[in-house]
Amino acid sequence: MNTLEQVQEEVLVEEAIGLTNEIVLYNDDVNTFDHVIETLVRVCDHTWEQAEQCAILVHYKGQCTVKTGELPKLKPLCSALLDAGLSAEII
Numbered sequence: 001m002n003t004l005e006q007v008q009e010e011v012l013v014e015e016a017i018g019l020t021n022e023i024v025l026y027n028d029d030v031n032t033f034d035h036v037i038e039t040l041v042r043v044c045d046h047t048w049e050q051a052e053q054c055a056i057l058v059h060y061k062g063q064c065t066v067k068t069g070e071l072p073k074l075k076p077l078c079s080a081l082l083d084a085g086l087s088a089e090i091i
Contacts (some may be wrong), residue, residue, distance in 0.1 A: 021069065021070065021071050021074055021090050021091065022090065022091050023078050023081065023084060023089070024063050024065055024066070024090075025040075025058050025066045025087070026056065026062065026089075026090060027058045027061075027062045027090065028067050028086070031085060033052075033059070036054075036055040036086065037051040037052050038039075039084045039086060040055070043048070043077055043080045044067045047064070051062075066081075066088070071090065074089065078090050
């Protein structure tokens with residue numbers, strides 16, 4: 001097995017054991033679609049279309065994963081979503 005194959009295998013194993021976290025956004029009865037969309041664009045660096053799709057999913061399904069990554073990178077993003085009045089958590 002060459003080095004590239006080993007690295008790819010290690011990445012797959014890390015993903016499989018859950019080293020990647022997610023920010024989950026939850027539905028609420030307070031925030032407007034526009035506020036949610038604008039916040040996702042600003043905080044999570046979503047395109048307008050991505051943010052709009054997430055807002056629709058949150059509205060109809062109750063929740064949506066809006067960002068994945070390593071915990072240290074997600075913490076400030078989740079804090080910014082909470083500071084904007086959205087309901088979110090890292091899982």
